[in-house]
Amino acid sequence: MILGEGMTFFLKIVFWTSLAVVVYSYIIYPGLLALFAHIFGRPVKSQSDYLPTIGVLVPAYNEEKVIRRKIENILSMDYPPEKISVWVGSDCSDDNTDAVVKSIAGNNQQVHFWRSPQRGGKTGIVNGLAPVVDSEIILLTDANTMHRSDCLRSMAKHFVDPIVGGVAGHIEHKTSVDNENAETVYRSFESYQKVLEGRLHSTISAFGGSYAIRKELFQPIPKNAYSNDDVLIPMNIIRQGYRIIYDMEAVAEEDMTDKVSSEFQRRVRIGAGNFQSFFWLLDFFNPMRGWPWFCYISHKVTRWFSPFFLMFFFFSCLLMAILGDSNIYKFILSCVVIFSVSGMLYHQVPLRINRHIFYFFAMNLALLLGSVRFAGGIRSAVWKRTERS
DSSP, X not given: OOOOHHHHHHHHHHHHHHHHHHHIIXXXXXXXXXXXXXHHOOOXXXXXXXXXXXXXXXXXXXXXXXXXXXXXXXHTSSSOGGGEEEEEEESSOOSSHHHHHHHHHTTOXXXXXXXXXXXOHHHHHHHHHGGGOOSSEEEEEOTTEEEOTTHHHXXXXXXXXXXXXXXXXXXXXXXXXXXXXXHHHHHHHHHHHHHHHHHHSOOSOOOTTEEEEEGGGOOOOOTTOOSOHHHHHHHHHHHTTOEEEEEEEEEEEXXXXXXXXXXXXXXXXXHHHHHHHHHHOGGGGOGGGOHHHHHXXXXXXXXXTHHHHHHHHHHHHHHHHHHSSOHHHHHHHHHHHHHHHHXXXXXXXXXXXXXXXXHHHHHHHHHHHHHHHHHXXXXXXXXXXXXXX
16 A cells, blocks of 8 residues: 555655654754853843842651751751741651651741641642741752752842842752663753753743742742642743743752652653643743743743654654655664664663663653643642652
8 A cells, every 4th residue: 555645745744843843842942042042141140148038948748758857958058047947848747757847946946847737739838838938038949859058049149130030950860870760861951951041031940859939929829730830930930020040050969769660650740740831831822922932832842742743753654664655764764663672672782872762762651641641630739759769
């Protein structure tokens, strides 16, 4: 069977459009971003001795293993003690988390404890506790994220510029082995883009373990917001006409698991939250938003939908290779199969390039499954945290 002209034309459109979107998302956009940031970038003011009050908000669910170390880490940072406060929100923890925080708070007025009346996930803690924090700046962070000593000062100095509504910090992952998880490379790639987006106007998302915002700009996010506060809160601030910048010097560290399988469900959850965010951020499809529109479409939307474009690319290529009369699609299909198999055989052939191919496909599969989870309906922000090393 040979494909008719009409079907061949349609499949070619699908094939080349899908390929173009994926290439644009991962290769062309970062290049354009570097060019535009160089030509049109607008630096923000900073002042190293600008030290606003900072309230560190820590959502916690069954974090008894790390919560004491987390609080001690915050209190030990190089920042005037009278200008730091710690606000731990327990999402109905049923381990020893509450008791540990209460014991610390009883001896230190900088530490505050709040327990949610019912489980609401990180979203419920942030929405319930952020309005209570009595500081100019709120640093949102996770219990397993440990900040370096100068992190707060590095973030704070940018808030001297009134146009800055938020500062996203840089997170480095710690691991004891050269594992199969290429998350570190992904984070470096993301960080590179976030820095440039911040120079152009705003980075459109933060890493959830470390980002600071002006308290006056905080707006509650939907109650069922699912693992996407680090997108929705920054975008709400951009909506109000402020900028979100990314500071590579505001460093925090997180431990990470040694296996992609251990992170896979976390990625599925993030994927579901991404598709949820897509429908809450439709107003950013308006080109009148300026650079945030360009960055949002190019960085987030194309990346979130890349699993679908990858499938369109593969199946259109497969049909033209099998049923068409052009050898170019047979050649491309052969390359795709070799590329894919090398990733799937990473455990048998543990080359570095194979690890990254494996990670690329695993994360796109997680995004795809996340879209399925979203389509099934997300009624609650509650989720089970990933156990880390």
